[in-house]
Amino acid sequence: xxxxLGVAALxxxxxxxxxxxxxxxxxxxxxxxxxLLGGLPALTVGLYLYLGAPEIIEAQALIKxxxxxxxxxxxxxxxxxxxxxxxxxxxWYALGRAYIAMQRIPDAEAALSKAFQLAPREARMLSQYAExxxxxxxxxxxxPLELVLQALELDYGEEKALExxxxxxxxxxxxxxSLHFWRRLMKRLPKESELYEDIGQAVxxxxxxxxxxxGLGDRARLEAPEKVKKPH
Amino acid sequence: xxxxxxxxxxxxxxxxxxxxxxxxxxxxARGNARWMAMARGAVAGQSLFVLLGFAALVWAFxxxxxxxxxxxxxxxxxxxxAFRLTAAWGSHEGSFLLWTTIxxxxxxxxxxxxxxxxxxxxxxxxxxxGLLSFCFLAFILFTSNPFMRLHPPPADGGDLNPLLQxxxxxxxxxxxxxxxVGFSVAFAFANAALLSGRLDEVWARWVRPxxxxxxxxxxxxxxxxxxWAYYELGWGGWWFWDPTENASLMPWLAGTALLHSLxxxxxxxxxxxxxxxxxxxxxxxxxxxxxxxxxxVLSSVHAxxxxxxxxxxxxxxxxLVIGGSLLLFAWRARAVKGGGDFDLVSRETAILTGNVLxxxxxxxxxxxxxxxxxxxxxxxxxxxxxxxYFNLVFVPMMVPVLLLLGIAPHMGWKRAKxxxxxxxxRWHALFALLLAMVIPFALGQFKWQAALGAGLAGWxxxxxxxxxxxxxxxxxxxxxxxxxMGLAHVGVAISIIGMSFVSAYESERGVVMARGDKTTxxxxxxxxxGASEVPASNYSAMRGALSVSLDGREIATLAPExxxxxxxxxxxxxxxxxxxxxxxxxxxxxEPMADGAxxxxxxxxxxxGWIWAGALFMALGGGLAAIGLRTRRMQA
Numbered sequence: 001x002x003x004x005l006g007v008a009a010l011x012x013x014x015x016x017x018x019x020x021x022x023x024x025x026x027x028x029x030x031x032x033x034x035x036l037l038g039g040l041p042a043l044t045v046g047l048y049l050y051l052g053a054p055e056i057i058e059a060q061a062l063i064k065x066x067x068x069x070x071x072x073x074x075x076x077x078x079x080x081x082x083x084x085x086x087x088x089x090x091x092w093y094a095l096g097r098a099y100i101a102m103q104r105i106p107d108a109e110a111a112l113s114k115a116f117q118l119a120p121r122e123a124r125m126l127s128q129y130a131e132x133x134x135x136x137x138x139x140x141x142x143x144p145l146e147l148v149l150q151a152l153e154l155d156y157g158e159e160k161a162l163e164x165x166x167x168x169x170x171x172x173x174x175x176x177x178s179l180h181f182w183r184r185l186m187k188r189l190p191k192e193s194e195l196y197e198d199i200g201q202a203v204x205x206x207x208x209x210x211x212x213x214x215g216l217g218d219r220a221r222l223e224a225p226e227k228v229k230k231p232h
Numbered sequence: 233x234x235x236x237x238x239x240x241x242x243x244x245x246x247x248x249x250x251x252x253x254x255x256x257x258x259x260x261a262r263g264n265a266r267w268m269a270m271a272r273g274a275v276a277g278q279s280l281f282v283l284l285g286f287a288a289l290v291w292a293f294x295x296x297x298x299x300x301x302x303x304x305x306x307x308x309x310x311x312x313x314a315f316r317l318t319a320a321w322g323s324h325e326g327s328f329l330l331w332t333t334i335x336x337x338x339x340x341x342x343x344x345x346x347x348x349x350x351x352x353x354x355x356x357x358x359x360x361x362g363l364l365s366f367c368f369l370a371f372i373l374f375t376s377n378p379f380m381r382l383h384p385p386p387a388d389g390g391d392l393n394p395l396l397q398x399x400x401x402x403x404x405x406x407x408x409x410x411x412x413v414g415f416s417v418a419f420a421f422a423n424a425a426l427l428s429g430r431l432d433e434v435w436a437r438w439v440r441p442x443x444x445x446x447x448x449x450x451x452x453x454x455x456x457x458x459x460w461a462y463y464e465l466g467w468g469g470w471w472f473w474d475p476t477e478n479a480s481l482m483p484w485l486a487g488t489a490l491l492h493s494l495x496x497x498x499x500x501x502x503x504x505x506x507x508x509x510x511x512x513x514x515x516x517x518x519x520x521x522x523x524x525x526x527x528x529v530l531s532s533v534h535a536x537x538x539x540x541x542x543x544x545x546x547x548x549x550x551x552l553v554i555g556g557s558l559l560l561f562a563w564r565a566r567a568v569k570g571g572g573d574f575d576l577v578s579r580e581t582a583i584l585t586g587n588v589l590x591x592x593x594x595x596x597x598x599x600x601x602x603x604x605x606x607x608x609x610x611x612x613x614x615x616x617x618x619x620x621y622f623n624l625v626f627v628p629m630m631v632p633v634l635l636l637l638g639i640a641p642h643m644g645w646k647r648a649k650x651x652x653x654x655x656x657x658r659w660h661a662l663f664a665l666l667l668a669m670v671i672p673f674a675l676g677q678f679k680w681q682a683a684l685g686a687g688l689a690g691w692x693x694x695x696x697x698x699x700x701x702x703x704x705x706x707x708x709x710x711x712x713x714x715x716x717m718g719l720a721h722v723g724v725a726i727s728i729i730g731m732s733f734v735s736a737y738e739s740e741r742g743v744v745m746a747r748g749d750k751t752t753x754x755x756x757x758x759x760x761x762g763a764s765e766v767p768a769s770n771y772s773a774m775r776g777a778l779s780v781s782l783d784g785r786e787i788a789t790l791a792p793e794x795x796x797x798x799x800x801x802x803x804x805x806x807x808x809x810x811x812x813x814x815x816x817x818x819x820x821x822x823e824p825m826a827d828g829a830x831x832x833x834x835x836x837x838x839x840x841g842w843i844w845a846g847a848l849f850m851a852l853g854g855g856l857a858a859i860g861l862r863t864r865r866m867q868a
Contacts, residue, residue: 006237010281014244017277018251021269033270040247047243051373053381057233060299063384201767208764 003054011041074098089118093125096132108132116147123155130164140168159188163199170202175210179203235300238288239379242329245281245336246369248274249362252339256359260352260428268355275343275358278365279336286333289378290320299385302326302378308391308799310770315397321405322396324526324542325378330405331522332368334413339365342417342442349438356424357417364416367549375542391770391799400460408453408480412518414446415487419515422508423557426564431504436497439511441861443494447487448854454480455847466805466820468740468835470843473622478601479521485594486514489587496583500645501572503584505565510587512561516554517594523550524601575647582640589633596625634688634728637721638695642702660698664691675737675838685732689725696721712860716853723849730842734815737838742822746829754836756817757781763794763821763830771797773806776821776830780810792832794821816840 015037022033048054075098082091092115099108109132116129130147134140140148145168151161166181182203189196252274259267289302293316298304306323307316321330339361346354372378395401421439425431457480462470471477490510493503527543574580600617608614642656668687672678696718704710741753745760752758763776773793780788790808797804807820815838822831 003233003236006233007240010237010240010244010284014248014277014281017248017273017280018270021273022266025266025269033266036251040244043247044240044243047373048240051243051377052236052239052379053383054236056299056381056383057236059383060385204765204767204772208766211764 003057007045007048008041011044014040014044071098086114087118089115089122089125092118093128096128100132100135105132105135109136121154123151123158123161126151126154127158127161127164131160134164140164140171157184157188159185162188163195166199166202170206173209175206179206179210182206234288235292235297235379235381238285238292239377241281241284241288242369242373242379245278245285245332246366246373248278248281249365249369252278252362253359253366254362256355256357256362257427258359260355260359263352265351268351271355271358271362272343274362275336275339278362279340282329282333282336282365282369286320286329289326289329290317293317293320296389297385298387298389299382300378301380301382304382304386304389306389306392308389308770310798311389311392311397312769314402315392318402319392319396322392322401323378325372325376327405327409328368328372328376328526329378331409331413332365332372334406334409335361335365335368335416338413338417342420346438353424353428353430353438356427357420360420360423361416364420364553367552371542371545371549375545389799391797394771394795394797394800394802394804395464397770397797398460398464400456400464404453404456404460406453407449407456411446411448411450411453411480411487412483412515412522414442414449415483415511415515415518417442417446418490418511419557422511423560425508426557426560429564429567431508431568433498433501436494436504436507437861439507440491440494440498441858443487443490443511443514444854444858444861447484447491448851448858450480450484450487451847451851451854454484455844455851458847459844462840463807463809466807466833468738468807468818468820468833468837470734470840473600473617473619475601475605476525478597479524482594482597482601483514483517483521485590485597486510486517489590490514492583493587496580500574500580502574502580505568506584506587508565509561512554512557516550516557519546519550519553523547572646574645577643577648577650577653579640579643579645579648582636582643586633586636586640589629589636593626593629593633596629597622600625631684631688634692634724637724638691641699641717642695656702657695657698660691660694663694664688666690672736675733677737679736681732682736685728685736688732689729692721692725692728696725712863713857716855716857716860718853719856720850720853723846723851723853725846726842726849727846730839730844730846733839734837734843738836738840740833740835742831742833744825744829744831746825746827749829751834753834755782756836757784758819758832758834760830760832762828763824766793768795770799771795771804774821774824776819776832778808778819778832780817780819788817790817790819792819792821794824811841813841814839 018033018037018040022030075095078091078095078098082088082095085091092111096108096112096115099105099111109129112125112129112132115125119125126147130140130144130151133147134144137144144164148161148164148168151158152165155161162181162185166178166185169175169177169181182199186196186199186203189199252271255267255274256271258264259271289300291297292300292303293307294313296303296307296309296316302323302325303319306326307319311319320326339358342357342361343354346357418439421435421442425435454477457477458470461472461477462468490507490513493507493510496503497507523543523546527546600621604615604617638660639653639657642653664687667690668683671686672682675682700710700714700718703714739754741751743749743751745751745758747760747762749760750757757780759779759781761777761779763774766773766775773795775791775793778790778792779786780790788810790810792808793806795804795806796802805820807818809819810817815836818835818837820833820835822833824830
């Protein structure tokens, strides 16, 4: 919808508010009122052109369409490529990650399962497949954790594996172990990345839990951030 | 798209406000029913479009549309969603849009509730309010536009001022603005009466409920603001005589005077010109308060705007509104015939004296607030006028007001006998004196503030209840208005107890505490258990833990915080408070020291909560009185 259609609709509504009392009352000349009703749309458009930024809508739509088009186009290209070359583990891995980003979890699981079968000695493939499985089942325990631990055996610095191993330990209440994995992960992440900050916060919570569990800070009870309440 | 449509909605609202103003006033002057009807239609349209504009801004905040400059400057992805919504009025632009939205709401309410009033009166009132709305909408669109766009948009915003990331800030501005803008109704009625020359008791009957409701909101707004300053600024004070606070106190004092003189006009027909003057004054002071806080002439906690163009624009609005209405007042007020006579000793005199004293106190506050600004503007140097000045001039003027507050309900209209009054109130006075002498010793130590506070509070409570009881004994019915008056006056007494006791008996102490350290203050024992880091979405906090014991029994564990906000790198102190009936225990973290030790500020604040409880009683009393007026009008 063009912005001008919206402007026209709003002006029309404004005119209705003036038109109804005009129709309901009798007497007096009407022409000054009609002048007023005619002036309103013109002045609105004029003021909006002066104050507003109608061009921004198209500019923004363009940016959005481009990025959307790029993502869709790349995904389609990748899917087509994999139809021709189904033995490409790297391709299935990339496709699976793209599906996860788009919340298409069952598709992701299928694609990453192929990647894992094609390259079962590649730590990345194992831990990414583990994440897809965990997202499907809602839990890291069982098969996903097995895959994560296998991935760590293959490469003890694999980032996704460290993240998931730390999370699994945290969910079990094994604070010391989760700290071990996450601190190791933080050393490998770029400091300005969003993941670095998120993991950093998780580490702080785990540290608090660890201190609490050890009885050192039984007064300074700590809660997860989403539960933090103000003192008042 | 939605911000742009919001922008168009505001442009339409501005034009409809002008139509509402011109057709309302000219239609009333010419007796043109069609134009007056169209002015009412314009009110509905204007309200709808202002609301659409406001909703569009809130929507932009809620979806993190950083292409809207206002969102990019005052919000961020890390900001919790509740504060993202309230950030919509945390900025200068947004707060004016909130003001205008509330103004539209009041106008709509006037049209809705005034269907039984003469059409030309309503048209004039609506017309004046329309011109006011037009001024504010023009101000928003041309100098403080919340819908300025950024292209390309930034990836994240600059975050909301941490001071405003607080539930108190969600409530404070809307309540305060409801009060400020509510006085515009009394203002519009006053000007409409001057224009039409019809200024009688009926006029006061129309204006009273509106003034009362606005006054209730202003009282609550000031209360929340004061409470917010108490817990959020971390200094433990509840009133700082800061210009932004004075800006809200001045209209409150004028509004309080207005309420009481309108009552006299309604019941006795006197004080009509005086009430019109106060109605103009209360709203003018609301505008002045807005100008002071929003133009950037102050550099204080809420004065974020720093743009001379805006200041000039508001000054012009101020000059037009205040100057115009005062000119009208000077021109037309003479035509008003005076009311009946009253004696020197009468309820009218008591209320008038109270009114004049309130205005004198207002003048003192205004002088203390504006004098430094005027000196600064004239290049005569910077001075600051602080609490010592205000306490010295304000308190002595309020004491007689409070004494009169007790006497007036016992006095007859038109004439009262001094001798009878003395006899009637001798026990009340004795009771107050007794309280003044006994209570300070009961609290441990004689302090003059406590004696004064206890005496005044005792006087007010005794005389207020006494007046209701003697009315009952005479077999008079007790209308809601009288009960509301009683409740509000008792609220004043409660607030006085809080103010005087806390200033007499508060104690504070700054200490450095390491984990396990103990210290005592005012009979309480504090043990510090160290501080640990607690992350949150948009800040990181060090949270301390202190246990508080009284007589060897642990009564609370307090968790004060020191926060560092991620985007602004601002440090905030979140005090931890144990609220209590007889006083609060207030703890704030200072600075971290070596080896996990912290400097800690401890405060004991006896009876401080009574200050706000009293304000709540005043508002409740006002509410009862407003319901009383409404039912009386329905029956009439």
